[in-house]
Amino acid sequence: MTPLVSAEHLCVSRGGTEVLHDVSLSIRKGEIVTIIGPNGSGKSTLLRALLGLVPAGHGRVTRLPGLRIGYVPQSLQIDRSLPMTARRFLSLPTRQTRAATDAMLARVGVPEVAERPLTGLSGGQMQRVLLARALLTEPELLMLDEPTQGLDQPGEAAFYRLIEDVRRETGAAVLMVSHDLHVVMSASDRVICLNGHVCCEGTPRVVSNAPEYRALFGLGTQGALALYQHAHDHDHTHDHAHGHPHHDTHHHHDPA
Template identity: 55%
Template sequence: MPNPQTPLIQADSLNLRINDNPILQDITLSLSAGEIVTVVGPNGSGKSTLLRALIGAMRPTSGRITRASGLRLGYVPQRLHIDPTLPLSVRRFLNLPRRHSRQAIDQALEQAGIPGRADSALTSLSGGQFQRALMARALIDAPNLLMLDEASQGLDQAGTAEFYRQLEHIRDRLGCGILLVSHDLHVVMRAADRVICLNHHICCQGRPEAVTAAPEYRALFGTDDDTALALFRHNPHHHPHDAHTEPDHAG
């Protein structure tokens, strides 16, 4: 079990290049238990690459990533292709690569918002239900840190809002940290304790209301409408990091 006084994961001066193209530049960030952090940015800004680097799927060109000792990591990918001819039930899918108890599977499906679907064929699920099955798979080992890459795709606006409310319940129940990438700005910022605005480097970060007021954010997303920004505001949660409300400008 990670020490609650130390970050779950931390990146220091992280750089990553692909075919000599700089994708991530001088990224420094950390994430603590009980915190929901959202990464936003335009297409091609390096958001998915950042998550893959943090979980160890991509090797940084330079810099350091530190993970807490004993960290249990759950990851929900942006997409996962399953052969539609494969006779795979949700239960069998959740038992890959190792078996779990019936109780653990039922609990994970309930937490993900699709209770009672363990014996359904994976291919019979709607797009939104499939994303929730991926979420259940990430939750089944009670992660300390949950990472989600555009995990609300396939959901309509109401389903997306419910999905992020579910994330808050998961955080409150497990006490885990959550790091998610999303383009659903109007919805996701309401669930975030902290927002990181990324465009290959960290443009700004802080509480949602501070970030949406930052000129770097407005330049990227082309909004200067304060009434629209009001949609981003949410009821703050009382966690130790609540004091850090100012955007952290990083060039």
């Protein structure tokens, strides 16, 4: 299967310092790939390079011709002197009908924010509005940069569940940068550990047992990667940010 996007021996420098060195990866149709790594490891730079927003010093990035990408940035700087409603934001840069924006806001679980100014939204509401804007492009690849940063565990669990639903319903591939070194959603097909270069990659269970992962991220979870699990795997009343989908993988509840 031809990758939707791939990097081959990618090197990227910023301010004279090499941020990414010899990074090779590919994202294929329908898969969920999570990138984890410490601060300064080049995670956001990698996403921006795959999008073509920063140039490669060496190597190359290849995107499938005509590939539709939806991008959810890490944050959005909002000018508070220029109030803009969520509905208006969803029509930038491509104008959307009222019906389309209403339907998408309902799809991501925040139909009530349509006429609210962006500056008045909570962190969780803002992340869902950013996701709605990305989904309006009907992406084949959804790229998210630390989308749950700042959310509490129930909010993080709910957002992960929404992303899994989007993948199931639309078939879009998902490339997500995680803010948490020790927790990824169990639906990830692959996890890539990044620290300027690719330290290790594989299924969540393989990565959790990789010596490169333990060496890089320490023993905060007894050296193992925790997996987010759906609330509905147990019941429909509580969100569990961490779970035990694999009996042969160790898990740990990080303090909130």
